[in-house]
Amino acid sequence: MEIAVGALSGMVDALPGKLGELLQQEFELLSGVRGDVAFFQAELGAMHAAVVRCEALDEPDPQTTTWIGQVRELAYDIEDWVDLFAHRVDAGRSTHDADAAGAISTRERFSRWIRRGIDRFTTIPDRHIIATELQDLRRRVVEVSDQRKRYSFGPQTVAAGSRYASAFDHRLVALYADSASLVGLEGPRDEVAEMVARAGSEGLKVVSVVGIAGSGKTTLAREVYRLIGAGFKCRASVSVGRNPDIAKVLGDMLSQVDNEYRGRGDSGDPAQLIGTLRLHLQDKRYLVMIDDLWSTQTWGTIKYCFPDNNLGSRIIITTRIETVGKVGNHVYKTRLLDEADAETLFFRRTFGSEGVCPHHLIDVSTQIMRKCGGLPLAIVSVGSMLASKQLTRDEFERSGLHWQENSQLQGMKQSIKLSYSDLPANLKTCLLYLSIFPENYVIEIQRLVRRWIAEGLISEQRGPSREEIARNYINELIGRNLVQRSQLNHDGTHRSCVVHPVIHDFIICKSMEDNFVALVHAQQQDVSPGNGTIRRLSLLNSTKLDQAKAQIDGGKVSRARSITAISHTSGTPRLNELSVLRVLDLEGCEGPLCLDGLCKLLLLRYLNLTGTDISELPAQIGELRCLETLDVRFTKVKELPPSILRLEKLMHLLAGNAKLPSGISKMKSLLTLSCNNVGENPVSVMHEFGKISSLRELELFCDVTGTSGGKKQVEFPGDGFRSLEKLRIRCSLPSVTFMNGALPKLAMLELKFEKGLSVESSGVSGIELLTSLKHLLIDSQHDTGAADAMAEVRKVVHPNCQVITT
Template identity: 40%
Template sequence: MDPRVCSLYNDVSQLVGIDGPKKELIKLLEEGDGASAQQLKVVSIVGFGGMGKTTLANQIYHTFGKKFKYRAFMSVSRHPDIMKVLRGILSQLSNQGYSSTEAGDERQLISNILSFLADKRYFIVIDDVWSVEAWEIIRCAILENNFGSRIIITTRINGVAKTCSSPLANHVYELRPLSVVHSKGLFLKRIFNSEKQCPPHLSRTADDILRKCGGLPLAIIPFSGLLANKAQTVDQWDEVQNSIGYALQRYPSVERMMKILSLSYFDLDHDPKTCLLYLSLFPEDYPIKKSRLIRRWIAEGFIQGKSGYTMYELGERCFNELINRSLIQPWGINLWGEVTSCRVHDTVLEFILYKSTEENFVTILGIPNLTIKPQSKVRRLSLLHKSNREDILQPNLNFSHVRSLSVFRCSMEIPSLVKSRFLRVLDLEDCRLLEGHHLNSIWNLFELKYLSLRDTTICELPYQIGGLQKLETLNLEFTLITALPSTIVRLQRLVHLLIDRGVRLWDGTGNMQGLEELKVISLLEQSTSFSVEIGLLTNMRDLSIFWDIPRSKSSSYLKKRKRDQSLLENSNVYINNVVDSICKLVNLHSLSLDMNYGCKDVLQESWHPAPQCIRKLAIMGAIIRMFRIGLVHLLTSNS
């Protein structure tokens, strides 16, 4: 049975939190005066599976829809039989039996519907649309006859919602999770048959369960159903709270939730599906930076190359598809309106955690009640902050083939890397117990493609780093490192180098031809040859440059440093060289300039010819009359 069918027959008395969205949607459907009110209007409802789209649309159909003599409610689904959908629409509109709608082909059936609707005012709900292609066929059968007809479509895909809706503002309605008050009301109503106060001794556990459900009716309903059949004791309720996620396989009452989540999951192509499972490595409620995620996907080999696109661009397309399908939630937004980080809804996280552990795709240590399969060959290991030494010493775990190690503020000793010869991803970001000796065996990681030591107390890199010939990402932001080993210039495949202000690069940086992202480069720390070498990095796409004297470094301090003093005395020449080099970066898309010393005059006239591909320009610091900069003119002409 289609898991959405139950939504059509919910008792109105059992619906909680629907009144607000219902009023807002009816207002959208009714708005307009005179001729505009008579035009056909299509309103899309978009939201994650199980959010209550079908229930909401059904309520509007049975209330607002009463104003229309001719109406129909049809579900489309992932793999629709379009003939069956069209026949169903005609059958309901004309109030004739389904057998009477027989037609030779789609074209004839569409013609029959158009003929019937020629002089009629109608209301149609098209539920669960998964593709623009399916909508376009249905749209051919919808007549714009200026009789005030209305259509609602529901979908879990943002792109479909925008395409289907009328080409006017605010005709896409994004259904949000239930508020805390409404979530609790629904939860208590299904357990105690009223919205009364929860027994005090169960209140804390109830709040924990509701937090994991995240306002999603899809999750609240089955878990409240579970609790309705349990004794009202802390132990019984804690058992359910601790088993959320694994209840997917233990309790029949959550089967519907499993099916609805599976619909979204199995509709994904192979690459996005694998990328979604990978998110199970991250802790609950953890903001995940888009750039970090995409670089890791690439290192794992999940993104397949395609002519005309960089690997990062393809990773962005995959990320955007997961956003578009409401499988991950946008979190951070930058000045350009782009999503920079995401979070995974707790219910979705529990689902993908179940799927990924079932397939032995990941191994997570630090989650209560998570059972590791016997004799597990660990491929991707995640140590959460609750991990302990006993977890890592489990005799049934085989670490010899681990490809990815992620540590999230773990309070235990980091496992030895000596035997991890197949490791591709080593992500130790924000790992407070990381010390220099943990990297002593890094020379052995010949397959390593991603290394992040971001936000750790590491103060130097071992010189053996130059032997990691497959390394593509090196993130040293917010560390105590002030200088890189000279061997760093041997990393010919390095694509992303992320360092802090104040870190000095070695001469020979121009040999690192694979670099596409370099940030943040402090010019005062670099040698004079750097200003020329940077122009050799012709694959560069994202560059961030910093020129400043920190407040703690006075002029008297700088005079003690001959290299810096020489740089200051010849700053115009040096900066001109830097600008000339930047203008040679033909693939540069994003440039950030933070220049607070001695270069505001030079920046006025010297950008020629400016990089032709640049799309993002951020200028900060003591720079005046920026409108005269050639780059600003270029951005204006390319907009």
């Protein structure tokens, strides 16, 4: 069985640095602890090197597979120990107190020394626990390290792709398919052919066909190659692949364009082959198809074969990576089959050339086609597999919908695996994380980014913030056609994404192999760790009928880092047994919700209760010192406890209708604030909001605002909100004023007015004073006077601002 170590190597790589940070902090380390931490740091560094080597193994032996699992569990437990250490030994000393230590009096220093002595005494039980845990962890590290030294990875390492050397290459179907049997290809073929052969410049033109694995790129390019090939004196078609032998690719190309080429001694030298090809093509009009290109570096070598001789030569490239596709002058993105074409192709493959589906299989065939998601490779693979058997209806359904263990679909799985294997370790981890969500689930980007950060999947780097890094990861996964964009924001950034069902099925298999996520359906009364301790639990409660299911025993998921419930709260484990939980996500869940034990989740960083039936937060929620995101929008919570002001690390506060406590400006880490109720004195509240120096994004929902001249208005003074970059306002009346000097860094402004824009209203004033504004969105539910009002807005907005109306 293949090792899915991509999700592991990134974490093992980060742990030595995390341990180093622990050594540099001013903790009162127990005797021997500092030496143990240094020992862990050195051993894990060596283990990471071994883990990276394991990624190159195609067929590891059972011992190696077991060793990888042990390293994974060990890394998780060491990281949990590091994160809990400060809470159990530091005795609650605040970051502010620690920072101010250098500016206190001698008397205060003596007082603190006494208090710390008392704290050390009162934390003796915790310190004994720490010592015991360290002894156990050190024993495990030694054992795992000794096992690694007994293994020899070198003889097992084989050339990339050799494991599947005997597997059927699905591209052969595309290369030699009968054109008459193809479905849904006529329009795309003619479109790409016109793009390739379009009259105009006679210079060299490169056209890229880009799309998800199995979307028919090779089939489409081959059909275009056949259709227009007669117009070119020289033609060649070569396949490159992930780890190409450049000399072989160039030799194959030369043998097709030069009938006299017989390996004249230069077949092993890419430089000589390039020179020979370039000389041969110099005075000819040529057409070359380069299939399955994976990197711009490979193209950077191959492109020197092709002289631009102004004879109208053409190159067609196929790739699944958008950045690689951009090497072409023109890019065509493949589309998935629509329902009619998908049905035609599936019925032909499954039930013969006439394509007639037996009546008793119509409903299950519809389910299978939905799972294929319009992906030609999936439709052809599953249809051919079903056609090869005589199946009852139940067997037809089981084989067609449950692909994980079906050996006849290895070719399709291998196609997806190539894209996965090409990812760096950090992106493998982030992709596997998406298996937490159900099939065809639309994932909000902000939610995903904050969850990744909360679980430590995004490492700190110089320059960009962790959120920027996470968004870049999403963009790269989309660019590699492993994740599909769903919705865009008005500034062109991604708002949500979705995973194609075939890829979703693949990453679920990989997650289960690597014990990355435990998926539990509502029908299950229990959860079993399987290959190890459960670290992430996703409860896929799909309907109201699942409400009566037994609750999962928290003891079996006591080491879980994240709990996600979909649709219903039934089955959610008791919180008081989840000591290392980082993420609790119950968004949109129906049913009763018990938060007993919430304030004991000392490592909790992400708490999403939006859309639940919760009506009150625990008064001591301020004990969650690590909390970074708190989301209670669309709940019955009327007021946030004053203790939230103690949440020193809270970055995203999404309060909904809940009233905020006074003193919100004390929250110095706050980046995002969303609230519906600004109180009876909104002018004072806005002034307080303006003093939050860290605030980058503000969302306000308000009906009654401050008064000025008898008119309701939202007013932004010139002395606040110095760091705000995004502002969203939802008001009943269109009365918003920006004072001179207000919001100097604001780049995006969204305004929504329930009663519309009218010529009589005071409207929006001061927008021209927002010097950094790039995007302005005005959403009016009524069109009365909107055109005139927008015309006025356009007159005052500076030229570099894009104005959007909806």
